[in-house]
Amino acid sequence: LHTQSNGKKKRKRTSCDDMLDSMDLDSSIRWGYTSGELDRKEQGAWSCYSTIAYNSPALHRVNIGIEGGPLAPSATIFYRVGDAKQDVWSEEFSFETAPLAGHFPYRLGLVGDLGQTKHSVQTLEHLSANRPDSVVLVGDLSYADGYQPRWDTWARLVSAQMSRLVYMFLPGNHEIEASKDKYGTVDFLAYTKRFKMPFEHSGSSSPLYYSYDV
Numbered sequence: 001l002h003t004q005s006n007g008k009k010k011r012k013r014t015s016c017d018d019m020l021d022s023m024d025l026d027s028s029i030r031w032g033y034t035s036g037e038l039d040r041k042e043q044g045a046w047s048c049y050s051t052i053a054y055n056s057p058a059l060h061r062v063n064i065g066i067e068g069g070p071l072a073p074s075a076t077i078f079y080r081v082g083d084a085k086q087d088v089w090s091e092e093f094s095f096e097t098a099p100l101a102g103h104f105p106y107r108l109g110l111v112g113d114l115g116q117t118k119h120s121v122q123t124l125e126h127l128s129a130n131r132p133d134s135v136v137l138v139g140d141l142s143y144a145d146g147y148q149p150r151w152d153t154w155a156r157l158v159s160a161q162m163s164r165l166v167y168m169f170l171p172g173n174h175e176i177e178a179s180k181d182k183y184g185t186v187d188f189l190a191y192t193k194r195f196k197m198p199f200e201h202s203g204s205s206s207p208l209y210y211s212y213d214v
Contacts, residue, residue: 023058031064049190108134109130114142139173141175
């Protein structure tokens with residue numbers, strides 16, 4: 001909080017952009033098709049969002065497979081995320097890309113109403129054990145229901161599983177979350193800021209509707 005004076009003292013809440021801009025953040029990934037040989041690098045961008053009572057952390061987003069053509073199908077991708085400017089990187093993760101569209105058999109995982117309990121973790125572990133080619137979460141993800149910090153606890157809960165499988169996301173009624181930000185009341189604010197699905201690539205004008213081929 002800081003005080004701004006124009007005849008009366010007013011308190012103006014600092015937005016997440018104000019707080020994060022000064023940190024010179026970097027969004028980078030190193031990746032490759034062989035463990036330990038992560039010779040490909042991509043840089044992305046970060047974003048954030050604020051409501052009346054909440055500032056999100058930096059939400060990093062990097063696309064891979066744009067330069068040099070799409071990722072090879074049915075291939076294992078090894079990667080680290082981090083800050084290329086400071087040469088600070090995460091541990092190595094890996095995931096397997098989906099088969100070519102139309103290739104069968106194709107094992108698709110479908111999960112809804114995940115929430116964030118011990119049963120949520122068990123569901124994800126059971127799902128991973130069945131080795132799906134990709135997973136669609138069909139709505140009602142975090143059950144934050146307007147209390148934005150629960151999106152952060154949900155992200156920490158599911159990151160171990162979601163860093164190793166290809167996940168796509170859809171909104172449910174619990175994602176509506178009519179939230180007040182500096183522009184007024186916004187529906188689906190957390191969902192649209194945290195999940196960027198390929199709606200433009202599939203000819204949709206709304207981030208809530210998209211399609212992709214399996």
